[in-house]
Amino acid sequence: MSITDPLARLESLIAQAEAKFGPRQPVALTAVGFARVGNPITLFSKQEHGAVILMVAVGEALLTDEPTLQYQLAHEAVHCLAHNFKITRLEEGVATLFGLDHAPAGEEDRLDFVRKQYLADVRSLLKASPDAIRVLRGKSPKFQDIEPADIEALGAAPDLANRLCAPG
Ligand SMILES: [Zn+2]
Incomplete structure (x- = not known):
């Protein structure tokens, strides 16, 4: 599939x-x-009237590397779900x-x-x-606010829960 409109593609991925x-x-x-940019990045900035602007920057090289562009836009769509200043292993793994x-x-x-380790966790x-x-x-819309106890309550082992809440 060809990505002719990366913004439309990102919006669709965010909805999914x-x-x-x-x-x-x-x-x-x-x-x-x-x-x-060396590494693709999702940025949030807060404007005067409280409006939050969301920007995703991906490297120019991805324009000619479609499989990676598809991966990267979907990856950034998850970072677009909430404004986190601390990225946890859970968020990066998801x-x-x-x-x-x-x-x-x-x-x-x-x-x-x-990333293979975060993915496995x-x-x-x-x-x-x-x-x-979900x-x-x-309970905590921002990944950074999710606590190990919340993850353990879902049946995860304590060491797994602790790892997932560590910085990614
Ligand atoms: Zn990421």
């Missing part, structure tokens, strides 16, 4: 992420930009999982070692409790 993981915190405007769900087969092999959690993310975000 909301259906799966619970609603996004309200934002005034969303934009996707291509820039000379973003990685959702990215792979929307990318061609083979993208998982290209993940770095730490998130898969363990979802095996114990398939609707875990339940957790129902």
Whole structure:
């Protein structure tokens, strides 16, 4: 599939992420930009009247690397769900999982070692409790506010719960 309109694609992915993981915190405007960034990034900025602007920047190189662009837009869609200043392993793992769900087969092999670990932990959690993310975000819409005790309450082992709440 060709991505001719990355913003429309991102908005569609955010809607799918909301259906799966619970609603996004309200934002005034969303934009996707291509820039000379080393790592793709999701940025939130608060304007004078309290409006939250959301921007996603992905590298120019991705314009010609469609499988990775598909992965990356889906990955960033999860980061777009809430304004977090601390990214936990849980959030990064969910973003990685959702990215792979929307990318061609083979993208998982290209993940770095730490993201493979976060992914394995998130898969363990979802095996114990398939609707875990929506339940957790129902209580704490921001991933950074989710506590190990909340994760343990869903049947996860304490060491897994602690790891998932650590900085990613
Ligand atoms: Zn990420």
